[in-house]
Amino acid sequence: MSKDELVIGPYFRSPAACHDYDPRIPAVARRVASMITSRFPALTVEHVGSTSVPGCAGKGVIDLMVLYPLGLLEDTKAVLSDLGFQRQISSDPHPEDRPMRTGSVQYQGDTFRVHAHVLPMDVPPEIQKRSNNQSPTRACEATTVMSLGEVGSTYQ
Numbered sequence: 682m683s684k685d686e687l688v689i690g691p692y693f694r695s696p697a698a699c700h701d702y703d704p705r706i707p708a709v710a711r712r713v714a715s716m717i718t719s720r721f722p723a724l725t726v727e728h729v730g731s732t733s734v735p736g737c738a739g740k741g742v743i744d745l746m747v748l749y750p751l752g753l754l755e756d757t758k759a760v761l762s763d764l765g766f767q768r769q770i771s772s773d774p775h776p777e778d779r780p781m782r783t784g785s786v787q788y789q790g791d792t793f794r795v796h797a798h799v800l801p802m803d804v805p806p807e808i809q810k811r812s813n814n815q816s817p818t819r820a821c822e823a824t825t826v827m828s829l830g831e832v833g834s835t836y837q
Contacts, residue, residue: 687787689795691767695794700739710732713726720763720764723753749799
């Protein structure tokens, strides 16, 4: 493994807080998305949520929407697991037919938390835009939902 290669590490919980925008996050999202699609090219990965909006403060977690072709959910979950992503651990986890996987990555001396929201490619766009379960009442998150197609980044 090269010193620049990212590794998906354990997820950690932290108290809810609003974090300033970190301009390194798009690079981290691209690299994690590349890890996923390199392992399973049939997938499409999009960077969504507040961290996908330049200048937007938010919870500081990188939300990725991992879209899989019909019938490949189990393969997708296996690939994410092989990369080091973990099942969501919370009092109310996403169901396994629409899972979220979690992890963290080290980049330039800091640890970034990652949520991988797994959805079929045939999900309607309005559902995809809300895949990160963020409240549209929060200003930045509303901007994210409304402008996902313009701002969010897709990696395939």
